[in-house]
Amino acid sequence: MTTSSSSAQDGAAAPEAFDAIEVIRLKRDGHRIDDARIDWVVDAYTRGVVAPEQMSALAMAILLNGMDRAEISRWTAAMIASGERMDFSGLTAPDGRRLATADKHSTGGVGDKITLPLAPLVASYGVAVPQLSGRGLGHTGGTLDKLESIPGWRADLTNGEMMRQLSEVGAVICAAGSGLAPADKKLYALRDVTGTVEAIPLIASSIMSKKIAEGTGTLVLDVKCGSGAFMKDEASARELARTMVDLGRDAGVDTSALLTDMSVPLGLTAGNALEVRESVEVLAGGGPADVVELTVELARAMLAGAGITGVDPAENLANGKAMDVWERMIAAQGGDPHAELPVARHTDAVTAETDGVLTELDAMAVGLAAWRLGAGRERQGQPVQAGAGMELHVRPGDHVRAGQPVMTLHTDTPERFDRARQALEGGWAVATPDDAAAAALRERSVVLDRIG
Template sequence: MRMYDLIYKKREGEELTPEEIDWIISGYTTGDIPDYQVSAWAMAIFFKGMKARETASLTEAVVNSGDQIDLSRISGVKVDKHSTGGVGDTTTLVLAPLVAAAGVPVPKMSGKGLGHTGGTIDKLESIPGFNCELETEEFFNQIEEIGAAIVSQTGNLTPADKKLYALRDVTATVDSIPLIASSIMGKKLAGGADAIVLDVKTGSGAFMQKQEDARELARLMVDIGSELGRKTMALLTDMSQPLGEAVGNALEVKEAIKTLKGNGPEDLTELSIKLGAAMLVAGQYESDLAKAEKRLRKLITNGQAISKFKDIVRAQGGNPEIVDNLDLLPQAKNIYELKADKSGYIENVTAREVGLVAMALGAGRAKKDDPIDPAVGIEVTAHRGEKVETGDLLARVYYNSDNQPAEEIQRLRDAYTIGSKKPEELEFIIDLIE
């Protein structure tokens, strides 16, 4: 085979065979095929797309490029969950203990945050002593004993994806649905779970801002999972405003604890229940979603969900006393209360801007090596559709700088749109794709 011929073939919109795709990914991983040729190939995919079978073959090649985790020694159907990223997306911190409390093994490998979306590992590392770097044997043992473990993505999993993503990032080919789908599903499949539930976000705070693009991505990832022998389901959910109230690492841990105790924000609670129910059905632990939802709500009510969260924190070296004393989590030195400067209805709270403000305060990273301040962030107390009067509280800004962050406060104010008419209610959970 010659890379030139395969670039030309894809440029002309023809379908590549599994053998051709495997040859490209293998050659790129080993360094035999140079960046400039893979860049041209990725750009051809960007413009010409890929068939579903091609994307599945690309995903399989990405999985086979490195190590794969074998979870077969852990009894039961192992179920994983992945979100395409959002603002205030605290669901993993709720779902892992909640679903594990239902008897489902949850092996969760997560990443650190970059840009306006938060990272699960950053949130967990705001818990004093919490260790996300478990050895493989520790990871397995914890899932067997407790039912869940949440760790950093480590080892030699999907090295082809790491190289390809870095290349896409500098060649304007990130926004290709087949390349996004193969990247996400490659990591999930290499992680070894038997079933996968996806939370595909759409709206201003999501990576896929157009609903039709998010739907296409969700459909493609479900098809890839099915093609490669994993039961896969996807929820298409709205991220036009922040999920819940907390945006920031320790703040989101506090909100997850409140949710597991049964007094969290309604939208975060409902999404966690819906995703958790899908995880139970995907893993064949329940026959239908309604029964699964009822079971999960009971686990919150009877205290088993928060008890499981405590177990996970304790097992991974964290201080479980945070559950009963939230003040043990990192606290910001200063709080600014953002208040409405006019009366009316909140027409919009632009999620992306809220995320970017939180990042600027130190809750997220613009570059991979930027430090994180676990205590800072934003608490969004007023949401789309609510009526406010002049002087009512819109949000709290948590910061550690000596000087008030005037620029960030103004940006947060600008993220709110207040008008005279109540806006139409948005569908929060848009669709379930199987």
């Protein structure tokens, strides 16, 4: 047996460029973190060199002292550099035409099924839509959970399958691969248990590192505010939207945002199969006015970013072209677009006690009720009920009569009804406003502002 005198030296770990405590102290004391230290700390945390408790301290310092635009941009770039980056620059249609790409990201809400009609609608105009989505957690529903209520549909595609579907169909909604921004996945889990989720620099870099790594040419953000949104007030939502638009543009992605209302649930359903059914109604030229409005406005922004202007996206909802893409998209991923959707085994109606007008319908209350009925999950990996959720029969501003159903609860497990009803207590109200006030409630636009 022989040994090498230099083996111990050769096997020694290379010294780290910086020290975690030094970086923490910089931000703790209100200073900027320079590019080299940002690059190092994100990479070192991903490699396990920076301990979770050290990154927790840094995240808290960022929450308390903030970051400037250059810091956030560099932090986002470092998150992207931790993994792979997709490239759609060579994507072509079967006829050889080069395809522009456009994507949408929502910050999440109640009844937010917009991705389902939006992706095929935009694709019906010849723009490829690579929509990498996730599953729900808590009161906000997940796009993949909704689509998995369609018999046979599968979320997990290889990169090759995704590229082929984009070329042949024009739209794909699927799970994001684990190779995109792995630093974000690790940091997100840490933020969730350390009280640092609310840090806008970390929210913005978390979202944008994944969306930029996805490689789309145009990105439209749907930033929600209100009781059912992550950002409860309009000022915070506006700051987040502006920060993310700046990040996208700094990275060379055409980025804009819509600021939208999430004080009231979107549409008339919250729950997986229930929302798919409503999305199909929109694709068939019907559906609730607010869902149609937001779908059309987001489509208009995505198409404009891809160079298509002067069209009214509502036309392709009315003429069936978007529905054609939807059916091909679902079938391409193994689903049957014509199959019967799951229906919950039990329902329970919530009725009005007096005549009047529905003046309040709180999105958070509805979202929590749907979650408690089995439409959502408390932890990652927990199963959901495809048919569970909430069906709304009236919107704010609508007149109701005593005894009239205001909403119906759906679940396979009726023992959940009591807790769902508890979530709704104080979350809706019937009153007698004057006609003008009732009309204002009915006519409120879901789009509050456009940024970028």
